[in-house]
Amino acid sequence: MKRVLISLGLMLALCNTAQAGDLVKVKGATKGRTNHQFIYEEGCKTCHQGSARKYVDDSACIDCHGNINDIEVTRELVLEEANPHKSIHFNQGASCLACHAEHQTKAPVCSECHRTWFDEM
Amino acid sequence: MSNRRSFLRLGAGLAAGGLAAGLPAVATAAPATRWDEEVDVLVIGSGFAGLSSALNAKRQGLGKVLVLEKMQVIGGNSAINGGWFAVPKNPIQLAQGIQDDSPAELVKDQMISGRGMADEAMLTQIAEHALGAYHMCVDAGVEFRKNFNIQVGGHNKARAIRTKHGTGGDITTKLYEAGKQEGVEYRLQHYIEDFILNSEGEVEGVVVRRGYRFPDQKTGSLVRIKANKAVICASGGFTRNMALRAAVDPSLDPTLDGTNHLGATGEVMLAAMAHGALPVHLNMIQTGHWGSPDEGGFGWSNALLSIGWHEGISVSVLSGKRYMNERADRLTCSTAIMKNRHQDGTPAYPLVLFNYNDHPDDDRVVRALRDEMAWKVDSLEQLAEKFNVPLAELKQTLAQWNAQVTKRTDPDFGRKMDTAVKLKPPFVVSRIWPKVHYCMGGLKTDMGGRVLDCRTMQPIKKLYGAGEVTGGVHGHARLSSTSCLECLTMGMIVPKTIKADA
Numbered sequence: 001m002k003r004v005l006i007s008l009g010l011m012l013a014l015c016n017t018a019q020a021g022d023l024v025k026v027k028g029a030t031k032g033r034t035n036h037q038f039i040y041e042e043g044c045k046t047c048h049q050g051s052a053r054k055y056v057d058d059s060a061c062i063d064c065h066g067n068i069n070d071i072e073v074t075r076e077l078v079l080e081e082a083n084p085h086k087s088i089h090f091n092q093g094a095s096c097l098a099c100h101a102e103h104q105t106k107a108p109v110c111s112e113c114h115r116t117w118f119d120e121m
Numbered sequence: 122m123s124n125r126r127s128f129l130r131l132g133a134g135l136a137a138g139g140l141a142a143g144l145p146a147v148a149t150a151a152p153a154t155r156w157d158e159e160v161d162v163l164v165i166g167s168g169f170a171g172l173s174s175a176l177n178a179k180r181q182g183l184g185k186v187l188v189l190e191k192m193q194v195i196g197g198n199s200a201i202n203g204g205w206f207a208v209p210k211n212p213i214q215l216a217q218g219i220q221d222d223s224p225a226e227l228v229k230d231q232m233i234s235g236r237g238m239a240d241e242a243m244l245t246q247i248a249e250h251a252l253g254a255y256h257m258c259v260d261a262g263v264e265f266r267k268n269f270n271i272q273v274g275g276h277n278k279a280r281a282i283r284t285k286h287g288t289g290g291d292i293t294t295k296l297y298e299a300g301k302q303e304g305v306e307y308r309l310q311h312y313i314e315d316f317i318l319n320s321e322g323e324v325e326g327v328v329v330r331r332g333y334r335f336p337d338q339k340t341g342s343l344v345r346i347k348a349n350k351a352v353i354c355a356s357g358g359f360t361r362n363m364a365l366r367a368a369v370d371p372s373l374d375p376t377l378d379g380t381n382h383l384g385a386t387g388e389v390m391l392a393a394m395a396h397g398a399l400p401v402h403l404n405m406i407q408t409g410h411w412g413s414p415d416e417g418g419f420g421w422s423n424a425l426l427s428i429g430w431h432e433g434i435s436v437s438v439l440s441g442k443r444y445m446n447e448r449a450d451r452l453t454c455s456t457a458i459m460k461n462r463h464q465d466g467t468p469a470y471p472l473v474l475f476n477y478n479d480h481p482d483d484d485r486v487v488r489a490l491r492d493e494m495a496w497k498v499d500s501l502e503q504l505a506e507k508f509n510v511p512l513a514e515l516k517q518t519l520a521q522w523n524a525q526v527t528k529r530t531d532p533d534f535g536r537k538m539d540t541a542v543k544l545k546p547p548f549v550v551s552r553i554w555p556k557v558h559y560c561m562g563g564l565k566t567d568m569g570g571r572v573l574d575c576r577t578m579q580p581i582k583k584l585y586g587a588g589e590v591t592g593g594v595h596g597h598a599r600l601s602s603t604s605c606l607e608c609l610t611m612g613m614i615v616p617k618t619i620k621a622d623a
Contacts, residue, residue, distance in 0.1 A: 055331070055332030055340075055341065055342070057310075057332075078491070081286060087290070088286045088288055088290045088291060088294070089194070089196065089200045089201055089288060089290030089293075089294075090194045090195060090196060090200060090290065090293075090294065091290075091294040091297075091298075092294070092297070092298065092301075093167070093194060093195030093196060093200075093293070093294060093297045093307070094193065094194045094195070095193040095194065095309050095310070097193050097310075097334075098192075098193035098194045109193065109194055111417075112382070112383060112417045112418060113201060113416065113417040113418035113419070113420060114416075114417070114492065115415075115416055115417055115492075116491075116492045116493045116494075117492070
């Protein structure tokens, strides 16, 4: 875990042009996030325990990023209540995958109703 | 799917007869005696009904309780609804000096709106548990609006309270956290494929697609979970299942969007029906004529139109003219709105407009403009150009309307003109189209929430239902703020039944 965090720190320090989290081609047809590049160098198994085809649950995200309520939202919010990490609709009861996808763009669950507040994640 | 279902059922029957070893090797058809996991109470769905059922099952000492939710968030429709909750004799109501309300008074109102099709005994039982459900919420940390208790449509008393943020999420998040603290386990992305019944017709467990990603039926892998004491269906309604909706109520136009979350597709109800559960009132589906095509779900439109219907007018973009009495009932307005179509049949969303300068700081206006589901336009010319309305007709419509306001009469549509206002720019303009809202029908249960078999009218053993997935409770029409009540209270009643049955 420590190694992962150190590489994450290095990655963020080095990455001036690309925004952390931009979706880029990483391997063949597979896309991934720029801030996860160091993970791809170690192979898919960092997240997909056992097999690249295997279902990944939130634990893969939480290991590095922490629980949903602890993650600060850095972009400007439309209004205070519209904080997707402390959502008045779901709070702790939301999977990371409800709004984020690793290998593709994804419309966050909030945008099903609040269509002008949240774009692709 | 039906092949796999019947195969599983066949497999269960054969396994009970000791013939499972002779079955061909099919990935989904493991013998019914082999389970991946075992719990005591399995709850399907995580809205008000599921969360309340799970929490109360735990409190009844029923053992290991597992909640399965197919979506990537907890709460279903309950998490995104308006947070209205009808509670006769609630403390805020009493503090307002309203002493003459009672569960029976609420039932009286519900029987009227149910038009002879509602279940009086069931509604009475639910109403009598209202205060208990309210306290369950408060004890779990739910915050209701201070001193807020009002009379909503169809009720004869002010008895509807509302959550702090005006959404049921204030309740679902707290019940979820309370359940977690008391040992309920919740899992997201678990889609119910089928129930497993033994040869006596008793529900033994479920086949679940674990790691399911809505709406892709190919995602995830199948596991079998045994439920020793009960399976509770709390899976909600089916307004997002377009084929089923059209089959049971062809009058619901397929262009109608819904106020529901996308996962309200009814497959758990259908699986129960495939095993003999009795469906009732499936064609009773409620729509609201207050929807906007420029936002998802329930949205702000309903609130914005509480100004628009009274002070402004609705015009057709095709003719530039009014086409209905803007203050008529839901069904009348929905029908009139949906007649607005382009030649190819696609909706020509009508407009609603009223004076911006009368409400520049009103919350309803500020939110609607901010979220671009309504627009401020400075002139009739700008309005006509933006929405492609014939300008000359539009000008004439406005002139005629303003003359009618002076005379307080509406010869064209007979609208009540007491709240009508003369229109002059700038205007707030929004587009409208009705939305499908709530399924009154579903699985028939007895008073204890046991799902009934249509062939015997007796309970299907160990199968229970609570909330919108059940039917026959409200009859033809449900009153606002009574679904939250039904779901939370049935979630208290069903675990008691399970305890008695065990």
